[in-house]
Amino acid sequence: MNENEHVDEFDRKILAALQADSRLTNNDLAERVNLSASQCSRRRQRLDEDGFIDGYRAVLNRDRLGFGLVNMITVTLATHNRDNARRFAELVSRLPEVQEAHALTGEMDYILKVVTRDLKALSQFVNDVLLPHDSVQHVKTAIVLATLKETNALPL
Known part of the structure; x- marks a missing residue:
């Protein structure tokens, strides 16, 4: 069964509102989507339990x-x-500078989104962490x- 079959227009409104501001109280959320607080609470809980919501987090100013x-x-x-792909994935998972890591088709195997404080930190990250790793060629x-x-917002 397609997961979208479990999500109606009210659910989409709830998800969109939470995606914009995850700190909304249940009463505020209910007001925004035109449902009673109890209906909204049940729907929010179901969406959470069914895995439509992966988590709640603060977005920090980089x-x-x-x-x-x-x-x-x-x-x-x-x-x-x-084995090589697994070892690289393990390396990336331990590196807090890596915000995103994606396996690719084509010429390159992976693309990483990495934050650093400055050029010196970037140089150290590349030369002391990535390049010496035995799974990495280039x-x-x-x-x-x-x-x-x-x-990270989805187009609901």
Whole structure:
């Protein structure tokens, strides 16, 4: 059964409102979607339990916290086998600088979104962490000059 069959227009409104502001109280949420507080609470709980909501989090200000550089780093593995891919995935999962990591088709194997405080920290990350790892063959780095759009919001 398609998961979308379980989500009606009220559910979409609830999800969109929570996506915009996860701190909404149940009463505020009910007002925004035109449901009673009890109906809204039941729907929110079901959406949570059914896995439509992965979590609630605060979005921190990267610049205010001193992470001035956003970097896109492409990685090519030394060899293409499950063990090498697993070892690289384990490395990436331990690195707090990596905000996103995606396996790709085509020329590069992975693209990483990495935040660093400055160029020196980026250089240390690439030269002391990524390149020495035995699963990595090649690394290519691009520094983000401007972010035109950044969101995790789904188009509900």
